[in-house]
Amino acid sequence: MIQLKVNGVDRSFGGNQNMPLLWYLRDVLGLTGTKFGCGVALCGACTVHRNGEAVRACVTPMSSVSGADITTIEAVGEKGLHPVQAAWIQHNVPQCGYCQSGQIMQAIALLRATPKPTDEEIDEGMAGNICRCGTYQRIRAAIKTAAKEPV
Amino acid sequence: MSAIYNLSRRGFLKGIVGSGAFVLGAHYVPRILWADETVLNRTEADLATLHPNVFVGIDSDGTVHIVAHRSEMGTVIRTSLPMVVADELDADWKRVKVEQAIGDSRYGDQNTDGSHSIRSFYDTMRVAGATARFMLIQAAAQQWGVSPADCKTDLHAVVHPASKRRLGYGELASAASKLPVPKKEDLQFKHKDAWRYIGKGMDSLDLTDLCTGKAVYGMDAKLDGMVYASIEHPPVFGGKVKSYDEKAPLQVAGVQKTVPIDPFKPPCAFQPLGGIAVIADNTWSAFQGRKKLNIAWENGPNETYNSAAYEKELHETARQPCKVIRSEGDVDSTFAKGEPVFEGDYYVPLLAHASMEPMVALAEFKDGKVRAWAPTQNPQAAQAIISQELGIPKENVICHVTLLGGGFGRKSKPDYVAEAAVLSKKLAKPVKVVWSREDDIKFDYYNAVAAMYLKASLDAKGKPTAWLQRSVFPPIPSIYDVNAVYGDPGHLAQGWTDMPYDIPNLRIENGPAKAHVRIGWLRSVANIYHAFAVQTFTDELAHRAGRDPAEYLLDVIGPPRTIDLKSTGYPNYGASFETYPWETGRLRRVTELVIEKSGWGKRKLGKGHGLGIAAHRSFLTYVAAVVEVEVTDDGDVKIPRVEMVVDAGLVVNPEITRAQFEGAAVFGTSVARSGEITAKDGAIVQSNFNDYPVARIDEAPYQTNVHIIDSDAPPAGVGEPGVPPFIPALCNAIFAATGKRIRQLPLTRTNLARAG
Numbered sequence: 036m037i038q039l040k041v042n043g044v045d046r047s048f049g050g051n052q053n054m055p056l057l058w059y060l061r062d063v064l065g066l067t068g069t070k071f072g073c074g075v076a077l078c079g080a081c082t083v084h085r086n087g088e089a090v091r092a093c094v095t096p097m098s099s100v101s102g103a104d105i106t107t108i109e110a111v112g113e114k115g116l117h118p119v120q121a122a123w124i125q126h127n128v129p130q131c132g133y134c135q136s137g138q139i140m141q142a143i144a145l146l147r148a149t150p151k152p153t154d155e156e157i158d159e160g161m162a163g164n165i166c167r168c169g170t171y172q173r174i175r176a177a178i179k180t181a182a183k184e185p186v
Numbered sequence: 187m188s189a190i191y192n193l194s195r196r197g198f199l200k201g202i203v204g205s206g207a208f209v210l211g212a213h214y215v216p217r218i219l220w221a222d223e224t225v226l227n228r229t230e231a232d233l234a235t236l237h238p239n240v241f242v243g244i245d246s247d248g249t250v251h252i253v254a255h256r257s258e259m260g261t262v263i264r265t266s267l268p269m270v271v272a273d274e275l276d277a278d279w280k281r282v283k284v285e286q287a288i289g290d291s292r293y294g295d296q297n298t299d300g301s302h303s304i305r306s307f308y309d310t311m312r313v314a315g316a317t318a319r320f321m322l323i324q325a326a327a328q329q330w331g332v333s334p335a336d337c338k339t340d341l342h343a344v345v346h347p348a349s350k351r352r353l354g355y356g357e358l359a360s361a362a363s364k365l366p367v368p369k370k371e372d373l374q375f376k377h378k379d380a381w382r383y384i385g386k387g388m389d390s391l392d393l394t395d396l397c398t399g400k401a402v403y404g405m406d407a408k409l410d411g412m413v414y415a416s417i418e419h420p421p422v423f424g425g426k427v428k429s430y431d432e433k434a435p436l437q438v439a440g441v442q443k444t445v446p447i448d449p450f451k452p453p454c455a456f457q458p459l460g461g462i463a464v465i466a467d468n469t470w471s472a473f474q475g476r477k478k479l480n481i482a483w484e485n486g487p488n489e490t491y492n493s494a495a496y497e498k499e500l501h502e503t504a505r506q507p508c509k510v511i512r513s514e515g516d517v518d519s520t521f522a523k524g525e526p527v528f529e530g531d532y533y534v535p536l537l538a539h540a541s542m543e544p545m546v547a548l549a550e551f552k553d554g555k556v557r558a559w560a561p562t563q564n565p566q567a568a569q570a571i572i573s574q575e576l577g578i579p580k581e582n583v584i585c586h587v588t589l590l591g592g593g594f595g596r597k598s599k600p601d602y603v604a605e606a607a608v609l610s611k612k613l614a615k616p617v618k619v620v621w622s623r624e625d626d627i628k629f630d631y632y633n634a635v636a637a638m639y640l641k642a643s644l645d646a647k648g649k650p651t652a653w654l655q656r657s658v659f660p661p662i663p664s665i666y667d668v669n670a671v672y673g674d675p676g677h678l679a680q681g682w683t684d685m686p687y688d689i690p691n692l693r694i695e696n697g698p699a700k701a702h703v704r705i706g707w708l709r710s711v712a713n714i715y716h717a718f719a720v721q722t723f724t725d726e727l728a729h730r731a732g733r734d735p736a737e738y739l740l741d742v743i744g745p746p747r748t749i750d751l752k753s754t755g756y757p758n759y760g761a762s763f764e765t766y767p768w769e770t771g772r773l774r775r776v777t778e779l780v781i782e783k784s785g786w787g788k789r790k791l792g793k794g795h796g797l798g799i800a801a802h803r804s805f806l807t808y809v810a811a812v813v814e815v816e817v818t819d820d821g822d823v824k825i826p827r828v829e830m831v832v833d834a835g836l837v838v839n840p841e842i843t844r845a846q847f848e849g850a851a852v853f854g855t856s857v858a859r860s861g862e863i864t865a866k867d868g869a870i871v872q873s874n875f876n877d878y879p880v881a882r883i884d885e886a887p888y889q890t891n892v893h894i895i896d897s898d899a900p901p902a903g904v905g906e907p908g909v910p911p912f913i914p915a916l917c918n919a920i921f922a923a924t925g926k927r928i929r930q931l932p933l934t935r936t937n938l939a940r941a942g
Contacts, residue, residue, distance in 0.1 A: 051439050054470050062414070062468035067406035068399020070591070071469070072542050073623040077875040080542055108399030116398075123397045127389060127841060130260030130849055132396030133403060133542040133591030158884035165875060167542045167592050168260045169852025170845070171883040172890060 037101045041066070042110035048097055056100055057081045057092035060107060068108040068136050072165070079164030082137035082144075083107050089144035091163075108136040111143065119143050122181035130168035138164050142178050151182050229253050230285055235359040238321055238367045240292050241314040242271060248342060248356030250277045254284050255293035256303045257563045259541075259590035259597070260849075261905050262390040262842040263303045267311050270838060273383040274315030274376060276339040277355070284391055289565025289585035297564040299598045299707065300759065301805035301903025304838055308901050316373040318362075325362035326353050341382075378898075387839040392589065404561030404588045405620070407548040412616035413442060415609050416472035419461040419629050420449065422485040422868035423703045427462060434478035435464050440471030444479065445612055447605065452668050454704060456571040458605045459629060465613065469620045485868055491702035493535070493635070493864035500637035500699055501531055503658045508697035509672060512683050512754045515691030520652035521643050528730055529641040530723050533930035534715035536863035537633035538872070539708055540880055543591020544626040549606035550616035555582040560603040561590035568600035572607040583607075594853075595707040599631050627878050628870040631706025632863055634659040638719035648731020649741060652691035657682055657716060660701035671698035673712070675757050681716030681802060681910060683756050686770050687724075688744025703865065709853055713804040713910035718931065721800035721914030726927065735918065736781050736799050743801070746771025759806050765900055766806045776810040776831040776895065777801045783893055784812035784829040794818060795826075798918025802911040805903030807834040809847075811915040813887075817923045821938035825855065825916065828890040830908060835899035843904045844892040850908025851890045856880040858913050860932050 037048040041064060048059060060066045060083070069092055072080030076091040083092045084106040111117045116124070119142050129135045138161070145152060145160035152160065157175050166174070231251040234243025243251040252271050254264035268284045271277075287293055295306065319339055326344035327334040330351055337346050345352045378385070395401040420426060426449045435441050442465045449460030464475035521527060547560040549572070556576065562568050565585040573580040590597055602619055609617040621629075636659035642650040662677060663670040673696045675683070683694060708714075728738035749768040751758070758766060777799070781787075786797060794817050801810040814827040828851045837843050860879040864871045872878040917928035920938065928936055 051471075054468075058468055058470040062470070065408070066399075067402075070403075070543070071405060071620075072544075073875055074473075075623075075874060075876075078542065078623075112398045116394075120397045124389075124393055127393070127845065129390070129393065129396040130262075130845060131258075131542065131590060131592045132260065132392070132401055133405075135396055136399045139397065154888075161883045163882075165542065165880055165882060167540060167594075167853075167856075167880055169849035169855075169881070169886060171852060171881075171886045172848060172888065173845070174883065 037097055039100050039102065040104045042105070042107060050097070052096060052098035054097050055093050056083070056095040056097060056105070059097055060092060066107050066109055070133055070136055072134065078134070079141060080134045080137040082140040082164065084140060084144065087147070089141050108140060111139065117143065118184040119146065119177070119181045122177040125180060126173045126177040128170050128173040128177050130170055134164060134166045138166065138174055142174070142181065146178065146182060152178065229287065230283065236318065236321065236363040238317045239314050241311065242275070242318050244318060244355055244359045246356050246359050248281055248354050250275065250282045250355070252282055252284050253287050253293070255287040255296055257298040257587050257590055257593065258392065259298070259563065259593035261846060262839060263298065265388055265391045266839045266842065267303060267307055269383045269388050270308060270311035271315040273381055274312045275319050276341060278342040279383065279388065281342060286587050288587065289569045291566060296566050297598055298593070299563055299595055301905045301907065302759070304901045305761070305806065305903060308838070312375055313370055313373065316375055317368060320368045320373055321362040321365050322355055322358045324365050325358045329353070329361060384838050385836070385840070387841050401589050403543055403591045404546045404559065405543050405591065407559035407588055407618065409548060409550060409616040412548060412618050413465050413613065414467070414469045414472045415463045415465050415606070415617050415619045416469070416476050416622065417447065417461050417463045417605060417619065417625070418476050418479050418481055419459045419625065420483055421628070422483070423488045424452070424486040426460065426484045426486065428482040428484045430462050430479050430481040434480060435475035438471055438475045438478065440467040441475035442466055445609060447608060453666050455665055456567060456599050456601050456604065457575065458601055458608060463609055472620070473622060488702045489868035491865050491868045496635070497533060497637070500635065500658045501533070503697040503699065504531065504637045504639035504656045506697070508656050508658070508695035510693060510695050511678055512692070512694040515652070517652045517654050517691045517693040520691045523643070525643040525645065525651060527641060527643050528727060529639070530726060530929060532638040532640070532719040532722060534636050534718055535861070535931065536635045536703070537708055537714070537857060537861045538627050538630045538863050538878055539594040539596035540627065540878060541592025541594055541596055544623055545602035545621040546619065547603040547606040548616060548618040549603065549610045551576065551607060551610040554578055555584070556607050556610070557584045557586070558603055558607060559586045559588055560600065561588050561597055562600050562603055563590065563593045563598040564600060567598065568603040571600050571604045575604050575608050576611055594709045595711070596630060599706055623875070624873045627872050627874060631665070631704040633708035633711065633714060634661065634705050636715035638715065640719060640723040642727060644727070644731070648727060648733060650687070650689045650727065653687065653689045654693050655682070655685060655720065656695040656697055657719070658697035658699050659712070659715065660699040660705050662705050662707060664701035665704055665706070671700050672696055675755050677712040679757050679759070680712035681720065681804060682712065683754050684749065684751055684768060684803070685720055686749055686768065686773060686803065687742040689742070702868065703870070710804055710906040710909040713802065714857060714913065717800065717802045717910035718914050718917070721802065721911065722917055722929065725798065725914070725918040725921065729921070734787065736786050739799060739801060740774060740777055743770055743774050743777065746774060761806055766902065768803065772808045772833050773801055773803055776808045776833050779893060779895070780810035780812050780829050780831040783831065783891065786812060792816065794923055796919045796921070796923030798915045798920070798922055800911040800915040800918060804907045804910050807832065807902040807904065807907040809907050809911050811911040813912065813915040813919045815916065815919040815923050817920060817938055819940045821940070823859065823920065823933060823938065825887040826889070828887045828912070829893070830890065831893045831895065832904070833895040833897060834902045834904050834907070835897050836901045837894050837904070838901065840894055843894060846904045847892040847908040848890045850906070851912050852881050852886045854909045854912035854916065855886055858916050858931060858933055859885060860934055862932050862934070
């Protein structure tokens with residue numbers, strides 16, 4: 036039995052420990068804000084935080100989250116919009132929006148590690164997250180706006 | 187115009203089917219279909235106090251319900267069309283509730299494809315809003331005993347300025363509902379100076395949900411008691427299952443059973459491909475179970491399909507005389523005069539859509555009826571194919587449209603929705619079919635692979651005196667007719683039949699090609715390869731003549747004129763030539779403006795930098811692009827800046843439109859950099875974003891500036907038209923930077939490293 040915390044709630048999981056966290060979140064807990072895009076950590080749509088760090092939930096087996104604190108997009112804006120979300124709205128970032136949960140989770144992690152990122156640091160931090168609609172220049176602008184606020 | 191009935195009189199309406207209803211746009215005539223009220227879900231608009239047409243309802247508390255009947259995949263259409271209704275209704279947007287329509291022919295066309303939602307429904311939406319506004323004014327005037335002409339509306343209320351009386355829409359809804367619905371001819375539309383929303387724009391009504399994980403896509407749909415299905419499809423198009431291990435997948439925890447799905451009966455159209463479905467408690471178990479199926483396949487005739495050999499065949503066909511689709515002057519005798527001749531062969535491979543949300547659908551078959559939830563661009567096509575597959579009337583299929591995690595044309599083909607319905611019938615429970623990314627890449631309806639051959643004879647200034655162009659590609663109609671090998675007029679029209687240059691001798695041809703995979707439409711479709719060939723060849727001719735490519739482009743476009751294409755059967759994207767003529771003056775204007783905005787010829791560029799230009803009309807919109815590239819010593823292509831000028835006629839939602847063109851530049855970057863699907867022995871080689879890469883943040887254009895021409899011309903498309911000119915502008919920029927000409931895509935086929 037695996038014990039973990041998801042968005043501040045204690046959970047226990049007794050299923051196959053190889054199951055990726057993504058499918059536990061989506062199919063078992065019904066937290067569908069975290070998206071399935073590629074299944075092999077190539078697109079970043081499934082990005083969540085494990086103990087505050089961005090990980091790809093699609094390749095994170097349940098065995099590796101024992102005792103971990105998992106945060107998903109659903110918890111990020113619980114107490115009012117997170118500055119990154121507010122910046123996303125201000126810059127009208129999303130088109131279809133499917134990748135944006137992952138983009139926002141990645142951007143929050145980036146800004147925690149690098150509060151005032153340069154263009155190169157943004158590219159490096161966000162290059163693992165694909166947006167097929169092509170919202171990248173707005174993502175970059177929104178990250179710069181959010182960087183003006185503590186995250 | 188036919189009689190118009192007031193839909194709020196439900197008793198009167200019951201049982202009426204056919205030509206009544208709210209008769210609007212020329213070729214989109216909705217019909218009432220309420221013969222069996224248990225079949226169709228009623229909308230909030232249907233149930234509202236005042237309900238003058240299928241798109242609008244007003245409650246007595248003043249809530250305005252507007253039905254969004256087009257699919258939302260990021261173009262913000264489910265905001266922009268209701269916004270037009272709200273403007274003509276003079277409604278307060280804060281009191282508007284938008285609800286998504288199910289698939290239902292009473293709304294007219296719902297296939298959200300071809301960049302025509304605003305074009306085809308702008309008038310319909312204005313009439314829908316103006317009709318309700320007319321009735322509210324009538325009701326208020328009656329109540330006050332004044333002339334309607336002395337009343338007006340003021341944001342959600344009718345006012346009589348002379349007596350300073352005012353009644354809110356909610357207070358008037360009941361009285362208005364008892365009035366006859368006016369005819370379109372009697373309506374008064376707002377003058378554009380009075381528009382509150384049109385042309386000013388509105389954020390997506392889903393914007394906050396999209397940023398907080400609350401938005402519901404097809405991938406997020408669920409029903410109590412549903413099971414998950416993942417399907418192993420035949421790796422070769424048209425293949426069949428010979429044998430498989432029914433039991434082994436059951437060893438995977440969570441797997442419930444395996445279920446065969448019949449292969450399609452040719453032509454495939456939107457039928458399921460067939461294969462073996464693994465049914466499980468969750469998506470992951472279904473994926474795992476598939477690995478143990480151990481299927482032996484009978485591949486069928488397409489197993490001889492190999493992309494390299496096919497590419498050669500296409501080029502050989504393009505070098506032979508083909509079917510003439512447009513001819514002016516005398517090309518052959520001009521070529522024979524002995525002037526210098528220039529020619530080129532161009533190639534664009536198969537392309538996959540790779541929307542971020544793979545194909546997915548949930549369906550429940552129960553009591554002879556189907557309810558489906560799907561991220562579909564085309565819910566009526568989903569109804570049709572489910573009806574056909576299950577042998578039930580179309581009216582017994584309810585298709586709910588979720589948000590789409592991207593579409594780009596793929597989700598106009600509802601094969602995956604039919605799979606869910608077929609499995610639900612077999613299992614007698616709700617089934618959610620989830621495609622993996624690998625399924626998505628390997629079982630797409632690909633944008634056609636195309637070879638093009640161009641030849642021109644040139645005068646002393648390097649201007650063409652005769653021009654021949656041939657294009658060869660497996661056509662989309664091959665999914666409906668296995669013998670179809672020639673392009674249909676609709677796709678030949680896309681940047682080929684309508685080659686706009688001012689050249690006295692011109693011949694345009696199309697050659698045959700047999701399809702060995704499913705061919706479909708992808709964001710701007712045939713315009714992708716046609717614009718690439720024509721705009722690259724143009725740049726080559728300019729350089730050959732030692733002329734500036736931008737000046738040369740304007741010279742070949744020629745003076746402003748209307749191109750007469752009626753004799754060619756040119757379909758003009760389904761629009762009339764009277765309303766949407768092909769005007770070279772508009773193509774010139776966007777080209778001239780992009781030259782100015784980009785600082786063409788005036789800006790000093792850094793080492794390894796170059797500028798490229800291209801202009802193209804598609805989906806009735808004129809676009810010119812200038813791309814700046816930096817090609818590094820090791821051949822990496824960076825795109826620091828893109829300028830695009832757009833003449834799309836009236837633009838309803840400008841900021842959203844700019845975003846569409848920014849996105850088109852990124853989409854075009856993906857096509858150019860790395861877009862290539864290939865087949866080996868009939869099976870698709872690529873599988874995921876490792877071998878079918880799409881542009882990432884560090885590869886996409888750093889800055890795309892979109893300039894929209896202010897225009898009163900009727901609205902045209904904005905979702906697709908940015909893609910076609912971007913790609914050749916990029917490739918022409920690479921030539922300017924490196925001297926290396928790109929005649930085949932993607933760029934990975936050309937070594938751009940400095941020493942290379």
